[in-house]
Amino acid sequence: MVVETAPLWAVLVAPALLTALAGVGTWADRLVEARAAGAASRPEAVLTGMVSDAARLLVAQRRATLAPDRLMWRLGVVVVPVAAVLAVVVVPFGRWAVDDLGVGVVWFNAMEILTWAALWAAGWGPNSFWSLIGGYRMVVQGLAYELPHMFALIGVATAAGSLQVGTIVAHQRHLWFAVWMPLGFVAYLLSVLGFSFTKPFDQPAGADLSGGVLVEAAGADRLVIAAGRWLLLAAGAAMAVPLFLGGGLGPGLPAWAWSTLKSLAVLGVLVAARHRMPTIRLQRWVPVAWLVLIPLTIVQVLVAALVVLAR
Amino acid sequence: MGVTMRLVGLAARRPRVLMAAMPGATECRLALEAGLRRRGWAAVPSPAAADVVAACGQVPPDLAGPLAQVWSEVPEPKAYIVCADPPSVEADLDRVAGRLADPAGGPGPGWAASQPEYACSQDDGMGMGVHGGSGHGVDGDGGMEMPAGLAMADRGADRDGLKLDQLHAGLGPFLADWPAGLVLHLVMQGDIVQEATVETLGATPVGSFWNEPWRQAAAGGEVTAGMAARRLAACRLDGLGRLLAVAGWPDAAGAARWLRDELLAGLPTTDAARRFGRLERRVGRSRALQWATAGVGVIGGPDVAARYQGWLADIAEAVAALDDQTPLPGSALVRSLPVPAPGELLAALERAAVGAEIGAVRLMVAGVDVDLDEAVDPAGVGGG
Numbered sequence: 001m002v003v004e005t006a007p008l009w010a011v012l013v014a015p016a017l018l019t020a021l022a023g024v025g026t027w028a029d030r031l032v033e034a035r036a037a038g039a040a041s042r043p044e045a046v047l048t049g050m051v052s053d054a055a056r057l058l059v060a061q062r063r064a065t066l067a068p069d070r071l072m073w074r075l076g077v078v079v080v081p082v083a084a085v086l087a088v089v090v091v092p093f094g095r096w097a098v099d100d101l102g103v104g105v106v107w108f109n110a111m112e113i114l115t116w117a118a119l120w121a122a123g124w125g126p127n128s129f130w131s132l133i134g135g136y137r138m139v140v141q142g143l144a145y146e147l148p149h150m151f152a153l154i155g156v157a158t159a160a161g162s163l164q165v166g167t168i169v170a171h172q173r174h175l176w177f178a179v180w181m182p183l184g185f186v187a188y189l190l191s192v193l194g195f196s197f198t199k200p201f202d203q204p205a206g207a208d209l210s211g212g213v214l215v216e217a218a219g220a221d222r223l224v225i226a227a228g229r230w231l232l233l234a235a236g237a238a239m240a241v242p243l244f245l246g247g248g249l250g251p252g253l254p255a256w257a258w259s260t261l262k263s264l265a266v267l268g269v270l271v272a273a274r275h276r277m278p279t280i281r282l283q284r285w286v287p288v289a290w291l292v293l294i295p296l297t298i299v300q301v302l303v304a305a306l307v308v309l310a311r
Numbered sequence: 312m313g314v315t316m317r318l319v320g321l322a323a324r325r326p327r328v329l330m331a332a333m334p335g336a337t338e339c340r341l342a343l344e345a346g347l348r349r350r351g352w353a354a355v356p357s358p359a360a361a362d363v364v365a366a367c368g369q370v371p372p373d374l375a376g377p378l379a380q381v382w383s384e385v386p387e388p389k390a391y392i393v394c395a396d397p398p399s400v401e402a403d404l405d406r407v408a409g410r411l412a413d414p415a416g417g418p419g420p421g422w423a424a425s426q427p428e429y430a431c432s433q434d435d436g437m438g439m440g441v442h443g444g445s446g447h448g449v450d451g452d453g454g455m456e457m458p459a460g461l462a463m464a465d466r467g468a469d470r471d472g473l474k475l476d477q478l479h480a481g482l483g484p485f486l487a488d489w490p491a492g493l494v495l496h497l498v499m500q501g502d503i504v505q506e507a508t509v510e511t512l513g514a515t516p517v518g519s520f521w522n523e524p525w526r527q528a529a530a531g532g533e534v535t536a537g538m539a540a541r542r543l544a545a546c547r548l549d550g551l552g553r554l555l556a557v558a559g560w561p562d563a564a565g566a567a568r569w570l571r572d573e574l575l576a577g578l579p580t581t582d583a584a585r586r587f588g589r590l591e592r593r594v595g596r597s598r599a600l601q602w603a604t605a606g607v608g609v610i611g612g613p614d615v616a617a618r619y620q621g622w623l624a625d626i627a628e629a630v631a632a633l634d635d636q637t638p639l640p641g642s643a644l645v646r647s648l649p650v651p652a653p654g655e656l657l658a659a660l661e662r663a664a665v666g667a668e669i670g671a672v673r674l675m676v677a678g679v680d681v682d683l684d685e686a687v688d689p690a691g692v693g694g695g
Contacts, residue, residue: 059388060362200599207556207559
């Protein structure tokens with residue numbers, strides 16, 4: 001077996017590892033931005049900034065707007081990090097996954113779709129115009145990234161003949177799926193940026209709406225949703241490794257080391273993408289997603305199916 | 312309380328600042344932005360994300376109300392400063408950090424246990440928190456009791472011939488990366504603007520900071536062409552920084568603002584050329600920025616993409632002329648001023664915003680880069 005279900009205590013380890021990965025991503029991201037802007041950018045100064053931000057959000061008041069839909073608002077905010085943590089249940093770290101479900105790919109997909117609804121709810125809840133627009137932008141964004149995302153996953157599952165992440169990793173013993181399914185890999189990475197509403201796909205929380213879904217979030221609410229965003233990005237980066245980059249397989253090093261290195265590499269690529277370009281406006285992106293990306297990912301699935309038939 | 316106070320102390324090491332730019336105080340804003348950069352403090356776009364409100368410049372009477380509104384929306388613990396004197400910005404920032412961290416004085420009334428949540432009223436100074444209420448046109452609600460006493464929205468015909476709810480909202484005056492003193496009153500359906508009306512607040516047309524060298528030359532002062540070129544380059548970098556921030560590219564915006572401040576502080580020509588070259592490659596050749604801004608803009612005028620390319624060309628030309636020692640002629644053509652009188656631009660904005668998506672309107676405003684410190688031509692605005 002390439003991947004095994006870990007003992008029960010892994011339930012505690014997985015969120016910690018995910019948080020560490022998200023923390024490294026945030027730190028690198030802030031470092032790059034500070035360097036570009038000529039701000040105080042010593043690595044430890046950036047770390048201080050992160051600690052300080054977390055401290056502020058812990059002590060600051062939360063916000064009550066006029067006539068909010070409190071249930072939807074809180075639910076939307078909380079589900080973002082919860083979905084990220086639940087998604088990594090099926091992501092193997094080296095040889096171990098919290099649970100290598102038989103339908104692992106579907107589980108991951110379902111958790112990621114939760115965030116789509118959650119962000120809409122977080123935008124709807126405060127009864128604020130700007131946050132509502134942000135929420136609906138997320139709906140539109142989901143329409144643009146969900147189908148390419150699913151077709152990318154279907155391509156992987158078809159090639160491995162299984163929805164189990166362990167089996168998918170085992171099928172990449174000789175060749176990574178990223179090598180012969182590059183379109184699926186790229187579509188997957190784009191969708192990770194999409195579901196974690198990360199730059200350049202951050203229009204739901206865009207600067208032009210003064211923060212969109214985040215505009216009314218203060219104190220602990222803000223901390224939870226901002227951290228959840230990074231946890232989602234980290235979860236997406238970690239899942240790219242077993243799906244496309246051969247998981248923990250690799251020469252020399254132990255499997256957990258390969259998983260770590262590959263996850264950091266994918267996260268590095270995603271963080272770099274954040275800084276390379278401005279926000280992509282949905283008005284411009286949705287036509288491209290539907291007219292270019294979806295057909296391409298369908299072709300990718302067909303290729304995978306033909307390869308499986310010919311084997 | 313021990314843990315809480317330690318957290319308060321940690322938080323005070325890197326405050327997050329909501330900058331409220333006042334008209335006629337460009338220098339204060341620049342000094343504050345530079346001060347924040349040196350300390351690694353971040354400027355944030357909404358009151359909920361801030362713990363410091365910094366008024367850049369003296370607060371004119373008609374902006375005091377909106378500012379108080381913004382202040383009420385910042386969560387405790389919070390602090391407020393007025394930076395009205397550019398050289399003392401550093402001291403102001405030290406003071407505000409001290410106030411945030413000060414455990415003896417307490418972070419402020421209404422904080423923590425007594426009031427874990429804070430409410431805000433219906434309409435705010437940023438125009439960013441219209442929670443129904445005052446914003447809506449009142450419809451006859453037939454004596455039915457509405458949630459939280461809010462009125463129902465009015466309806467109006469939309470562009471597809473349907474009848475949809477209308478929301479009366481506003482952009483400004485205290486919006487991040489937004490011209491000081493500008494308010495854009497909007498009637499919205501969804502995220503589409505149906506009507507737009509410009510209002511200018513606190514306007515004391517003292518003349519734009521960016522036009523200063525030309526004004527001095529006209530008044531008989533000794534100004535070299537190099538000094539004017541330096542100011543022009545900084546002016547365009549300021550506009551570029553604002554546009555890039557609105558377009559969601561904080562890295563490039565930060566780089567443009569950093570170079571702007573260094574230029575104003577007297578960066579030598581060779582360094583300026585090298586650093587601008589890097590910025591120009593990054594921004595000028597960005598297809599994503601081109602894609603986001605092409606076709607967005609004032610009717611009949613250049614689109615936002617053409618405008619920022621024009622700014623880049625202006626900066627390149629100005630950076631090449633930084634060492635020009637020839638005196639600026641006193642009659643230096645008013646039409647070549649960096650910042651024109653805003654009247655026509657504002658009127659064009661009102662027209663162009665109609666039918667545009669709200670994000671596109673933000674890009675448009677950043678793209679025309681109006682400065683209300685130049686005298687507003689009263690005939691141009693708000694007449695119709």
